Amino acid sequence: MSAPLRIAVHGAAGRMGRRVIALATADKKIEVVAAIEHDQHNLLGTDAGELAGIGAIDVPLSSKWPSDADVVIDFSLPEAIDRCIDKCVSHNTSLVLATTGMTDEQVERLRDAADKIPVVWAPSMSLAVNLSMKVAQQITEKLMSVPGGLDVEIIERHHRFKADAPSGTALKFGDMIAEKLGDDTKHVHGREGHTGKRTQNEIGYHAVRVGDNPGEHTIVFGMLGERIELNVAASNRDCYAGGSLAAAKWLSGRSAGMYDMFDVLEM
Numbered sequence: 001m002s003a004p005l006r007i008a009v010h011g012a013a014g015r016m017g018r019r020v021i022a023l024a025t026a027d028k029k030i031e032v033v034a035a036i037e038h039d040q041h042n043l044l045g046t047d048a049g050e051l052a053g054i055g056a057i058d059v060p061l062s063s064k065w066p067s068d069a070d071v072v073i074d075f076s077l078p079e080a081i082d083r084c085i086d087k088c089v090s091h092n093t094s095l096v097l098a099t100t101g102m103t104d105e106q107v108e109r110l111r112d113a114a115d116k117i118p119v120v121w122a123p124s125m126s127l128a129v130n131l132s133m134k135v136a137q138q139i140t141e142k143l144m145s146v147p148g149g150l151d152v153e154i155i156e157r158h159h160r161f162k163a164d165a166p167s168g169t170a171l172k173f174g175d176m177i178a179e180k181l182g183d184d185t186k187h188v189h190g191r192e193g194h195t196g197k198r199t200q201n202e203i204g205y206h207a208v209r210v211g212d213n214p215g216e217h218t219i220v221f222g223m224l225g226e227r228i229e230l231n232v233a234a235s236n237r238d239c240y241a242g243g244s245l246a247a248a249k250w251l252s253g254r255s256a257g258m259y260d261m262f263d264v265l266e267m
């Protein structure tokens, strides 16, 4: 049997980090070698397995960067991303980057890094979400020329703790639909006041923050006389955590480059 893939989890004490550690520990082909957090975290030194609710795994939460990881799986915050990218490049470690809400400069930094190391970057690691993105493009292609016109609106629902809006996934749905609709597509975030008539070349985004919802996206394709609503909803976070582990395994042995979940899932 080949040696297990050594992963480090960045943002290890977070909602996602804990699920990644739990699922990774249950997988014989993976070894968790580091659980990284910021240097002010009040749980530094705590066993990451205990934190994840699976019992001790002998990996303490630490702010030190590991030297023995094959892949870093990141679910953290935009303010933590620059260091994460730079450390992965300097240690020649592959990176699965799942954090959303990055600035344009950070995306540029990530693209530069992908010239040197293999990177999977996707706002959703979920199989169902990525498949829905492809379906959304197909629906758009079929309906964009219907008589009377097509209105596309994206409604996303997430837990009250989410820091960014709209979700990275909603933005990606919008970009992929806009690829089909054309270059003059406008992205409209919410509506208020005397907005006037809806134009035909816009995509509307609406971010709902409620309770503990782990992520739900509804794409409304409205026409005159009928509509389609494409809904994809997580009931827990394991769809994302499991997807990130699949991405980490897929990266093993790859050359430097920027990849996404469509590459991993062969879609």
Ligand SMILES: NC(=O)C1=CN([C@@H]2O[C@H](COP(=O)(O)OP(=O)(O)OC[C@H]3O[C@@H](n4cnc5c(N)ncnc54)[C@H](O)[C@@H]3O)[C@@H](O)[C@H]2O)C=CC1
Residues within 6 Å of the ligand: 010, 011, 012, 013, 014, 015, 016, 017, 036, 037, 038, 039, 041, 074, 075, 076, 077, 078, 079, 080, 097, 098, 099, 100, 101, 122, 123, 124, 125, 126, 240
């Ligand atoms: N691509 C995907 O499939 C998914 C992406 N996400 C994204 O992942 C990110 C994290 O989500 P959650 O786990 O819900 O958030 P969270 O707030 O529970 O966890 C973030 C963790 O990052 C840690 N952190 C902050 N600064 C750090 C630093 N400098 N170094 C290391 N760790 C640091 C925080 O202490 C915290 O434990 C968000 O951007 C979210 O949108 C969430 C779910 C799925």
Ligand SMILES: O=C(O)C1=N[C@H](C(=O)O)C[C@H](O)C1
Residues within 6 Å of the ligand: 100, 123, 124, 158, 159, 162, 163, 166, 167, 168, 169, 170, 214, 215, 216
């Ligand atoms: O913050 C979350 O929880 C999620 N964030 C991602 C996003 O912004 O698209 C993915 C998922 O919807 C959960």
